[in-house]
Amino acid sequence: MREIYNELKRHSGKLTEFAQVLVDRGLYTNTKHCVAMMRHSTQFRQDVQDIYAEWKPGKLKTKDTATHNAKLAEVFRSIKKKELKEKVETMCEILEETLMTVTLAIKHSDVRKLGEVKANIENILYGEKQ
Known part of the structure; x- marks a missing residue:
């Protein structure tokens, strides 16, 4: 009976x-x-085991693992897309800043800024670099 109790407790x-059935x-x-x-x-x-065997089918909800795995894969895909988008946006910002630095360096004939660029x-x- 303890096995039935532990299974139903989950x-x-x-x-x-x-x-209530019992x-x-x-x-x-x-x-x-x-x-x-x-x-x-x-x-x-044995009487409790027989009643449980008769009652059990269809009463316990099992997790649909295929659907769960599909949803989980979609979540990870969206996370990867967000991370990639953030990286690309960061690169664009750095390139814009670098272009501005190059433009100012050319305008002022400042060669020292080229190392930064x-x-x-x-x-x-x-x-x-680490």
Whole structure:
């Protein structure tokens, strides 16, 4: 009976529902007493096993793993899209800033800024150096 109790405990409301079935069949007087007996009883009862086998099919909701996996894959795809979009936007911002720096360096004939521009472009192309 403990196996039945442990299995039904995992599903919300199913333990009380099965206890009500046992009360309706006349094995116990009330659901509270029935649940307590299922929790503490270690003795095998064939009548309870038979009623459970008859009651069980279709009563417990099982998770559709194919649908769950499809939804999970879609979530990860959307996360990857967001991350990629953020990276591209960051690269565009850095390139715009670099272009502005190059333009100002050319305008003012400032060669020192070219090192900064080169570093920015290298960071975009090859990633940050560590």
